[in-house]
Amino acid sequence: MLVTLEGLDGSGKTTVWEALRDTYSDAVFTREPTDDSWYGEAVNRAIGDDDADPLATLFLFTADHADHLSRVVRPALDAGELVISDRYSDSRYAYQGASLRDSDLKRPMEYIMGIHAAFTRPPDKTIYLDVDPETAAARSGSTNKFEQAAYLAEVRANYERLIEAEPERFIRIDATQSPEEVLDAVEAALDDILADA
Ligand SMILES: Nc1ncnc2c1ncn2[C@@H]1O[C@H](COP(=O)(O)OP(=O)(O)O)[C@@H](O)[C@H]1O
């Protein structure tokens, strides 16, 4: 089973993901962008480059996803493991959907979903850590171009569209709560997911 964690920068995904390692020690913990491949390195260069072309950046993130799928996600799923990924394809739909808003693409989010549809493995469940853009930008320190409140407001609107389209896949958690409350809510959601599996 594939469970993904999604949300704005600063929503607390990484904090939760790290804590889950103790409670779900048998699961495979992974993330996008990857941190153990040259594809991930290329993505991180694009994140740090304010002049990086948004369409080129989409394809770098998508290349990293393809490698992540074939090298980590599919083998683990084939072996019957529970895979928990800190960010996954919805991040592309929401973030690059926003950064390509003013491009020549008519419907950027639909275009990006179309690119993925032919090869990706959709998540079984997605835990969405919901936080307002101002809190997100303040918590993340606004250190890169993706962490500005105005941009994050557009990203959040895209996540809302994704949730509206697939309400049964998403579990929304109020991420403005304390870290302990957020973790308790995520663990309760995961327990329910695994009980239903
Ligand atoms: N529920 C929370 N309340 C307040 N601060 C939080 C909470 N969760 C995480 N943080 C803090 O916010 C910052 C970003 O958290 P992080 O887990 O890295 O978020 P993300 O991976 O979603 O960007 C960190 O400094 C972290 O300690």
Ligand SMILES: Cc1cn([C@H]2C[C@H](O)[C@@H](COP(=O)(O)OP(=O)(O)O)O2)c(=O)[nH]c1=O
């Ligand atoms: C996976 C992914 C991340 N991103 C962005 C979100 C983050 O601003 C940045 C790095 O992701 P990440 O390291 O997960 O940042 P954080 O822990 O702060 O949430 O890359 C995309 O724009 N598209 C993507 O497909």
